Amino acid sequence: MDKKKIGKCVLAGAGPGDLGLVTLRAKECIEQAEVLVYDYLCNPEMLEWAAESAERIYVGKKAGDHTRSQDEINRLLVVKTRECKRVVRLKGGDPFVFGRGGEEAQALAAAGVPYEIVPGVTSAIAGPAYAGIPITHRGSTSHVTFFTGHEDPSKRESSIDFAALQRLGGTQVMLMGVERLDAIAREMLANGVRADLPVALIRWATTPRQETLMGTLDSIAETVAETGFSAPAIAVFGEVVRLRNELNWFENRPLSGKRIVVTRTRRQAGALTGQLRSFGADVLELPAIRIEQPTDLRAFAELVQDAHAYDWIIFTSPNGVNAFFDLFYKLYHDAREIGGAKIAAIGPATAQRVKDFHLHVDLQPEEFVAEALVREFKKQGGVENLRILLARAEKARDVLPKELSAMGGIVDEALAYRTLPEIGDPNGARQRLVEEGADLITFTSSSTVENFMAMDLPWPAGMKVASIGPVTSKTAREVGLNVDVEARRHDVPGLVEAIGKFYRVRS
């Protein structure tokens, strides 16, 4: 029986920025959401956890950019929930820490619609932690105060009692109001707080853009003005700030402060992005290409269907393996239908994809280029009269078909997929590249080079080039680029290693 569906609104903490700091419950809610309402402090990457069909509503809320008023947001949540939707309202950090989550919950309660609160990791705690500042410390600091700097301290009705804060001491964490820091510091000094009290400001905490500014109460506002340090930031006042000198773990990683562009397709970017980020890089995922079905899907399907008739099947990329077996298992329900065909794969990632389908890789050249495979076949006595199926992208290089045919092989090319330029800017990376520039761009294939250039973006000043190997480097040089880094091992770990070396040598 069809039970009547009831909507529910989840007020979920989106954490401070680092995706790893989102709770399991929040992630589960996002995955099931039909409507997502979010603002600018939420890392937009978590929106990708949601179903493609989920409605995504941006409600702004950056200071000065109030896309929607709080009343409008409250009404929106109630209306959407009443439509029997699973609504997730994502709020940066924790929903009940200076996030007006209380007001949204009140609106939902007053409207009588079901709701749930999922706490989040607040920037007030995560920010200091990522800056290397323990907010309490045995023997010196046994209490913490959180306060908002949003209020004008000179206002008579200010609810912040700076005299009380002064008496309290301990660690004090201020959210919002960096732009009012001057007035706030003066108010603290006027109430007797020592001029040399250590202060740290942390902006974009827990993200690769995190920056920390240290100072003392009497000079910090000046430093902020001089450096142009801006929101979103939290301020930490207290002795514990000094511990950062010993504990600054996050901003000291090998690639901290480096902005690196990854041009692979969204489906493939994960490993490269993940490894670069784990070394502290600020990664802009800017796929230049996306993978689509081949122009002639029927011709490809016929070759896949006949795969058992070949002596060898050659794969040159993980995409080719995916395309081949996705189709193969639509046609057949038994892996043995592949018959006696042996499998060759170029590159460890390609070989790994074959193994993921529980098939053995019979031949894998040590070098990850077509020429090496040809040499390997020669070593093994050639391919005379052998039937070879080559599964690969449209418009690939013709080294393999040419050389293998010249050796007497009977080669059929199975055009398994095509790469198209990626249009659009779903995660804002293109805009960030244009506005903020980057230190390095990575190319993992010739087509990423060509398609990136085809996007015709202005080349950021000083942006260096890292290439996965000689073939990609050659293409890069042909379009006029200077290749600064080339991987010795032509795969993702090899590229990451080369980039690490490049920066460590120089810094």
Ligand code: SAH
């Ligand atoms: N509910 C949020 C706070 C919302 S108020 C939380 O629990 O974190 C917005 C303020 O939070 C910003 O002005 C800034 O002071 C702080 N903030 C949120 N995320 C931040 C981040 N990643 N880095 C620094 N400050 C942050």
